Amino acid sequence: MKQNFDLVIFDCDGVLVDSEVISCRAHAETLTRHGYPITPHQVLVRFLGVSDREARQTIEREIDRKLPDDFEQQVKAATLKFYEGDLQAIAHIGEAIGAIRLPKCVASSGTPEKIHHGLTCAGLYDQLAPHIFSATQVSRGKPAPDLFLFAAEQMKTQPSQCVVIEDSVPGVTAGRAAGMTVLGFHGGSHCQPGHAEMLRAAGAAVTFSDMRQLPDLIARVGRTAG
Structure with missing residues (x-):
């Protein structure tokens, strides 16, 4: 399919x-x-x-x-x-990244130094480099769509063909404003009860709390979107 x-x-x-x-x-x-x-x-x-x-x-x-x-x-x-x-990596994210057979990039509100240091400390940098983009590269950060549109442009992909993985309401809002499908993750240690509902209310297509679910979710939501 x-x-x-x-x-x-x-x-x-x-x-x-x-x-x-x-x-x-x-x-x-x-x-x-x-x-x-x-x-x-x-x-x-x-x-x-x-x-x-x-x-x-x-x-x-x-x-x-x-x-x-x-x-x-x-x-x-x-x-x-x-x-x-x-600092720790989100549980199972390394395996999920490896199982997703699509181009990938990072688009973060953090500075380039913070992103690089965080991904390096968590052992994820080599899986995602060099396609790493920061809000410092655009005029407006999330919830504006600029960063996600910039990432799509750099990766030579139409916004409608992008799926965003986000954990915040500003991030979901930004992804939707960019014309992208957004999956809302609520498995981080900062997520409080009701976080999934907030992400769905902001426009997340689905929400999930375990990164082992992500590869199948991307495939399933992608088929539904078609």
């Missing part, structure tokens, strides 16, 4: 690497140090899937002042420090 997808686009944090809790901790500690008290859980709720740049702009509007020029570097340094000891 015909397979209707030509490209699989993976988000990184919370889909490939179980990093969202770590990233939120680094972000919260750095913001609190600069006079914006916030917990890791509050960062998770407010900024899951949003680029560091856009999260910073939101906070600066709220406090009516600029954060330090090197704020993103401070968050990155804290994140990478935590990565060294705590």
Whole structure:
């Protein structure tokens, strides 16, 4: 039977690497140090899937002042420090990537350095390089469609032939706005009860919590889309 997808686009944090809790901790500690008290859980709720740049702009509007020029570097340094000891790949993702017989790429809200370091720490970089794209390469991050459209263009694939694997509402929104099919993953350690329902409400075609399901889901949803 015909397979209707030509490209699989993976988000990184919370889909490939179980990093969202770590990233939120680094972000919260750095913001609190600069006079914006916030917990890791509050960062998770407010900024899951949003680029560091856009999260910073939101906070600066709220406090009516600029954060330090090197704020993103401070968050990155804290994140990478935590990565060294705590970061794990999402369970079974390596096997799932190997079983998907389609071109693949990564499109993440993180910086290129953060993506590279995370995938390397988790042992996934060699499976996905060099097709790795960052929100720093486009003018607008998720929930705008720019990053996914950029990834499809770089991979020479029509948006309608792309399937996106996402774990956040901004990511699902971005994928749908790009005209792509989105599968919502809710198996990361950051996902709370009701996360799957939020992803479906944002437009995910299906939701799943175990990466061992992914190769068959891509094939099944691709046939349905056709």
